[in-house]
Amino acid sequence: MRLPCPCCGWRDLREFTYKGAADMLHRPALDDASGWDDHLHNRTNPAGETRDLWYHDPCGTWVCVTRDTVSHAVISGATLGEAR
Amino acid sequence: MRFNALSVLRQGLAGNTGWRPHWRKPDPKPEYEMLIIGGGGHGLATAYYLAKNHGLTNIAVLEKGYLGGGSIGRNTTIVRANYFLPGNSEFYSHSLKLWEGLEADLNYNVMHSQRGLINIFHSDGQRDAAARRGNAMLAQGDDAILLGREEVREILPYLDYDQARFPIYGGLYHKRGGTARHDAVAWGYARGADQRGVDLIENCEVTGISVDAGRVTGVTTTRGQIKARKVGIVTAGRTSQVAAMAGLRLPIESHILQAFVTEGLKPCLDHVVTFGMGHFYISQSDKGGLVFGGDLDFYASYAARGNLPGVEQVMEAGMTLMPMIGRAKMLRSWGGIMDMTPDGSPIIDRTPIDGLYLDAGWCYGGFKAVPASGWCMAHLMATDQPHPVARRFRLDRFATGDLLDEEGTGSQHNLH
Ligand SMILES: Cc1cc2nc3c(=O)[nH]c(=O)nc-3n(C[C@H](O)[C@H](O)[C@H](O)COP(=O)(O)OP(=O)(O)OC[C@H]3O[C@@H](n4cnc5c(N)ncnc54)[C@H](O)[C@@H]3O)c2cc1C
């Protein structure tokens, strides 16, 4: 698998660290206890198209990747600014 | 049909033509008392113990493919009881005791082989952790022996003792640990459940769960509607999708774990050995192949195959620990889908929906757990009370903070 970094282009999987589902982009309000439980632990976990967060180790960019969890097809990558 | 020395001899003389199928292939009835979704190890064991321990036989197991086609037939078959945390410790201890009586109980050869498991450690800190874990295992009533470097060398002379980067300091020896034949476990439980009257329904995918006023009433399947007052979700890597049919969102992310096997070799590796400085574990199957594996591929996936970086990492770890395996040719590799939880421990609990139960989150350690998981899930479904050895596997522990983080790696699904 190769992933698209917005700064460096398509790079080998080994250059990236997986940070988890893009569900985590949306932070709950500070006093929303059940929102935090959901944010930290629960996942949509789709079989098919998903968005998840990766860190490109060489350049330090966080990337939101759209890909398919069943076929391992990688569709696109965006900076977190674009992804939010 | 029961197996015994005489029947094996008779069949051998008659050209093995008289063996019958081990279970029936019934059509689903319109209604059962209980349904188990998922015909993997955990689902079949649950059905078996519901029938055997609780006398409940108006039960069907619904499997979307064929019995034993999921992770139960894809794992590296390590069976052990070397857990540390209260909650895990008593559960896996119970499971190992069930393993020790399993073949007699099922009248089925699951090839359970207590060849001993040795976890190698490589630093003072790891030795301390191993000593502490060993003490916890002894306190639980199980077995553990702390070995020094020379004692390990006597048992495992083929490890690389000249490693400068990861020197071998010793190992934690768990003599009752070992392996078993993975799919025979599924077949043995399937046959036992079938003999007691449980319907095992293959090629039957659950596509919907019916809930009325907060109570489960049945399921929709590719073979029609089936009613039941109690339904257990036991679908391992697919749990998130099945639970979503009832509107539940779970603390689970699915990941791939790969495994590898070499060509058959003469006996050379008598134990299960694990490397303490990278995730790597290895044993030799009865056919002679070296069976080994390592870490997850680390990203969410439902593909039952992995990527090459995962392969590379496992091979490097193996060569670091025991260079002799470099001569063996790798024959096959494959992957399975792991239901990873944020603390690496499983869930056996009721759900917010009445009559709907969950047995999931086995991460990559669910093979050894099959007997106790089935035992405890059956207890929960039959009595509505958690079994004492599984009482900490609660669904709400993430919200309450009562985590069971055996590895101490923190709240992220892929780190366990
Ligand atoms: C490579 C690898 C190595 C492993 N090594 C070890 C090890 O050494 N030791 C250990 O203890 N554990 C190990 N494990 C983990 C262990 O195999 C799993 O935790 C365990 O098998 C999962 O439970 P199961 O047997 O019930 O799952 P499965 O066999 O996957 O059963 C789940 C079943 O549910 C069915 N299903 C899913 N969705 C539906 C639906 N909608 N309708 C009907 N049926 C459905 C599936 O088809 C499947 O048959 C390993 C796993 C892998 C992949």
Ligand SMILES: [Zn+2]
């Ligand atoms: Zn980059």
